[in-house]
Amino acid sequence: MDVLVTGACGYIGSALLPILQDDDRVDRVAVLDDLSSGSPRALLGILGDGLEFRRGDVTEYGDVESAMREVDRVVHLAAITGAASTHDRREETFAVNYDGTENVLNAAGKLGIDHVVFASSCNVYGRATSTDIDETVEPDPINPYAETKLEAESLLADYCEEFDMTGTALRMATNYGHSPGVRFNLVVNYFVFRALTGRPLTVYGDGSNWRPFVHVRDAARAYADAVLRPDAWDELAYNVGTDEGNYRIAEIAEIVSEEVAPVDVTYLEDEHPGPSYHVNFDRLAETGFETEWTLREGIRDLATRFTAQA
Secondary structure, three states: EEEEEOOOOOOHHHHHHHHHHHHOOOOOEEEEEEOOOOOOOHHOOOOOOOEEEEEEEOOOHHHHHHHHHOOEEEEEEEOOOOHHHHHHOOOHHHHHHHHHHOOOOOOHHHHHEEEEEEEHHHHHOOEEOOEEEEEOOOOOOOHHHHHHHHHHHHHHHHHHHOOOEEEEEEEEOEOOOOOOOOOOOOOHHHHHHHHHOOOOOOEEEEOOEEEEEEEEHHHHHHHHHHOOOOOOOOOOOEOOOOOHHHHEHHHHHHHHHHOOOOOEEEEEOOOOOOOOEEOHHHHHHHOOOOOOHHHHHHHHHHHHHOOOOO
16 A cells, blocks of 8 residues: 655654555555654655655645545644644644644545544643543643644544545654654653753653653554554544553653653742643553553663764
C-alpha cells in the first residue's frame, strides 16, 4: 500500500517514517509538511527509496488533495502543538488543527482513501478527578489545542460515516525521548536537558497533577500499527500509553534527578499546573499492540545521546 503522512518532519513523524519505509506492506510513503515546525533533518538517510517529500500546508486544500492522490491510507499528524501556548494562538490553532483536519478528511473522502489515522491527545481529558480515565469518560478540554483535537475527532466520525471509510483517533500520552525531530518543550525532555546543564527544575503547582507518558518511538510504532492493521484498531478513539506510564509531575522531577544528575526542584505553587489526567489503556491492549520503552530507559537514552561521543 501507499501511505501519506502529514506533518511527518516533526517529532513523532521523524520516528514514524523509517518504520513505514522498512515495512514490507508499504510500497511508498508520501510526506506532506510545510516545515514550519518540522525540519528536513527528519528525512536524512531515508529520502528516496520509496519516500517522497512534498512541501505543503494542510490549511491549503489544494496542497492536501495533490499530496493524497494515489495513496491508500493516511496518518494525519500535522498540527500546532504545545498545548499551553495555544491560549495565545487560538485562531491559528483552530485553522491548522481543525480546518486542516477537515481538509484532510474531505480529500480522503473524495479520493476514496481506505483508512485515516488521526493524531489526537489525552490532553482532551483536561483536569479529571478520576484516576482511571478510559475512552468512555466525557472529555473536558481546557485549552485550544485540546478543543481542536476533540472537535476533529467528531469530524473524523462524521466523514467516516459519510464516505464509508474507516478512521481511528489516537489519544496519545505525553511523548518523551529521542527522535530525529526531538522537541524540548515537553516536560521529560526539558527536565533532562536542564539536569544535564546543572540548572534547577521548575514545576508549576505542587507537582501533584497526573500525566501519562509514552516514548516517541512507541508512539510512532502505534501510528504504524494503526494504519497498517486497521481491523485491529476498529474503535474510533484509543488512549495510547501504558498504565505504568502514569506519573505525577513531581515524580518525573525525582526520576530525572535520579537517572541523570541530582538537581534542585523549584515548585511555583501560585502558577497554574495545567491539565491532570490519569489514564486507562485497556482498550489499547485489545489491539495486541504493546509498548517497548519504560520512562527510565527513555530518560537514560536521551541523556546518553547528549553526552556520548559520535
